Amino acid sequence: MSLLGHGSEALRARHRRAAFFRLFCAAMTAFGMVVLVVLLTRIWREGHAWVDWQFLSSFPSRKPELAGILSALVGTAWLVVLTALVSVPLGVGSAVYLEEYAPNNRWTRFLEVNLANLAGVPSIIYGILGLAVFVRGFGLGRSLLAGSLTLSLLVLPVIIVASREAIRTVPASFRHAAYALGATRRQAVVHHVLPAAIPGILTGVILALSRAIGETAPLVVVGAFGYVAFVPAGVLDDFTALPIQIYNWTARPQEEFHALAAAGILVLLAVLMLMNATAVWIRQRARRNRPW
Amino acid sequence: MNGPALAERVTPASLFRQSIDWKELAVRGGLLLCASISVLTTIGIVVVLATESFGFFRHVPVHDFLLGTRWAPLLEPRSFGVLPLVSGTMIVVVGSAVVAVPTGLATAIYLSEYASPRFRSIVKPVLEILAGIPTVVYGYFALTTITPALRAIFPATEVFNAASAAIVVGVMILPMVASLCEDALSSVPRAQREAGFALGATRGEVATQIVVPAAASGVVASFVLALSRAIGETMAVTLAAGATPRFSLNLLESIQTMTAYIVQVSLGDTPAHTVEYQTIFAVGALLFLITLGLNVLAHRFLRGIHRIGE
Numbered sequence: 001m002s003l004l005g006h007g008s009e010a011l012r013a014r015h016r017r018a019a020f021f022r023l024f025c026a027a028m029t030a031f032g033m034v035v036l037v038v039l040l041t042r043i044w045r046e047g048h049a050w051v052d053w054q055f056l057s058s059f060p061s062r063k064p065e066l067a068g069i070l071s072a073l074v075g076t077a078w079l080v081v082l083t084a085l086v087s088v089p090l091g092v093g094s095a096v097y098l099e100e101y102a103p104n105n106r107w108t109r110f111l112e113v114n115l116a117n118l119a120g121v122p123s124i125i126y127g128i129l130g131l132a133v134f135v136r137g138f139g140l141g142r143s144l145l146a147g148s149l150t151l152s153l154l155v156l157p158v159i160i161v162a163s164r165e166a167i168r169t170v171p172a173s174f175r176h177a178a179y180a181l182g183a184t185r186r187q188a189v190v191h192h193v194l195p196a197a198i199p200g201i202l203t204g205v206i207l208a209l210s211r212a213i214g215e216t217a218p219l220v221v222v223g224a225f226g227y228v229a230f231v232p233a234g235v236l237d238d239f240t241a242l243p244i245q246i247y248n249w250t251a252r253p254q255e256e257f258h259a260l261a262a263a264g265i266l267v268l269l270a271v272l273m274l275m276n277a278t279a280v281w282i283r284q285r286a287r288r289n290r291p292w
Numbered sequence: 293m294n295g296p297a298l299a300e301r302v303t304p305a306s307l308f309r310q311s312i313d314w315k316e317l318a319v320r321g322g323l324l325l326c327a328s329i330s331v332l333t334t335i336g337i338v339v340v341l342a343t344e345s346f347g348f349f350r351h352v353p354v355h356d357f358l359l360g361t362r363w364a365p366l367l368e369p370r371s372f373g374v375l376p377l378v379s380g381t382m383i384v385v386v387g388s389a390v391v392a393v394p395t396g397l398a399t400a401i402y403l404s405e406y407a408s409p410r411f412r413s414i415v416k417p418v419l420e421i422l423a424g425i426p427t428v429v430y431g432y433f434a435l436t437t438i439t440p441a442l443r444a445i446f447p448a449t450e451v452f453n454a455a456s457a458a459i460v461v462g463v464m465i466l467p468m469v470a471s472l473c474e475d476a477l478s479s480v481p482r483a484q485r486e487a488g489f490a491l492g493a494t495r496g497e498v499a500t501q502i503v504v505p506a507a508a509s510g511v512v513a514s515f516v517l518a519l520s521r522a523i524g525e526t527m528a529v530t531l532a533a534g535a536t537p538r539f540s541l542n543l544l545e546s547i548q549t550m551t552a553y554i555v556q557v558s559l560g561d562t563p564a565h566t567v568e569y570q571t572i573f574a575v576g577a578l579l580f581l582i583t584l585g586l587n588v589l590a591h592r593f594l595r596g597i598h599r600i601g602e
Contacts, residue, residue, distance in 0.1 A: 122524020
């Protein structure tokens with residue numbers, strides 16, 4: 001009897017511990033959610049009053065009430081387009097090579113290991129590479145082109161990984177059917193594999209580019225200027241970008257500039273949300289219309 | 293009868309194929325060239341860091357750099373001891389691990405062992421949003437929200453301080469820890485959990501004594517990858533921790549990390565080919581070697597999983 005009582009006491013303790021542990025895990029899970037809510041409300045409260053047409057259509061200024069984000073917005077748009085032009089063909093090409101062509105040999109394994117390691121290189125190191133190679137080596141200066149090339153190298157591993165996953169989801173039967181009709185490997189890839197993989201690739205590309213938009217450190221090293229009171233007209237112009245502008249405002253001691261930074265963050269987050277929503281929309285549409 | 297006829301029909305076709313083989317070859321070559329860009333990137337990083345660091349080490353002895361405790365490359369008398377930057381980085385990394393490791397692992401356990409599919413479908417996107425927020429936004433958050441809160445609790449806190457940076461970097465790497473850990477936990481076979489339940493273990497006991505140990509190498513790999521990410525984190529620590537290289541472990545003081553130093557030099561206009569300019573390559577090389585080492589370590593842990601899986 002006492003043995004049983006002792007046992008059930010121990011059992012109750014174990015169940016108490018289990019309940020406590022569950023509560024602990026739930027609380028920790030809640031932590032992330034709470035931080036996100038606090039972060040977003042803080043930024044919204046500080047910044048939303050400043051986001052208006054004047055803010056979107058003005059250049060940075062020493063007077064907070066006149067300052068705007070136009071040059072940063074246009075700079076970011078330039079960066080995204082140029083980065084996509086460079087990184088998407090290279091990334092998709094690499095992915096096609098690795099998935100469809102690469103023989104199973106040492107060189108291929110080296111490529112794989114190299115990609116895995118590149119994905120872990122801090123973004124600021126890409127900035128240093130861009131500074132030495134594009135800004136100084138190629139003599140591009142602190143230009144949009146130098147910034148975009150740097151960002152391209154940075155997002156290339158992300159695009160390659162995403163494109164490979166998309167290509168891998170295309171069933172082997174697609175390729176076999178093409179080969180059976182006498183298609184060459186190139187024809188099978190261009191006419192059958194890639195069209196089927198495009199929604200997946202597009203989703204990955206958009207997510208990779210939205211990462212590029214938020215990158216600040218490599219652009220600072222490459223030399224994006226904080227104060228650009230003009231809209232860049234060509235790829236060799238100086239530039240600023242949304243995160244750089246936000247950084248500049250945040251780094252100032254005055255409260256008004258912090259509010260401007262919050263307003264800039266709202267614009268940046270809106271751009272990111274738009275891109276992510278597009279990616280999700282493409283993914284879901286593709287899932288519905290998938291031919292397999 | 294059919295045979296020769298087929299062969300005749302095939303012959304022109306195979307001749308045709310011979311002629312487009314060049315096209316195939318060109319496509320293959322072009323694709324190989326694309327794939328080689330990533331190798332060129334690695335080579336570029338290594339060559340740039342190595343050559344510029346070499347120039348730096350002609351002026352500054354290696355042991356002065358690695359063992360010196362005073363970092364003042366921009367002020368006279370100049371001194372190039374990198375340890376203050378390393379200690380600054382380590383404070384932030386250890387602090388962020390204190391925040392992110394328990395919360396990330398507990399979140400992963402909750403998601404993989406307790407949560408309903410519906411709850412997971414809410415939490416996972418939230419974690420993805422947290423992971424997708426640009427680091428400069430976290431820097432703003434640290435400076436305008438975390439630092440004032442810290443100053444309210446510890447009045448001695450400086451405006452720029454290591455604690456604020458550590459906390460915000462912890463929040464930044466939390467989603468990474470959580471999602472990588474969850475992948476590791478979910479890959480533990482269901483049968484192992486059921487064996488635990490059959491022996492009368494509670495859900496918590498199954499989680500802590502069966503699932504987490506079984507997924508240990510994946511869990512550790514996620515910690516290592518997250519730490520490597522924390523070491524390379526730049527804008528948030530630049531904004532929150534300031535630019536005072538200090539060889540100290542005081543969390544409430546301003547410090548400077550390796551990455552923040554690189555930003556500081558980049559924002560100034562240091563002329564090329566001076567020793568000051570070369571410092572960013574030497575610091576960058578150190579940063580690259582540390583993160584590379586951690587990544588290789590993490591992948592070794594992950595390979596351990598695959599061996600068990602076989």
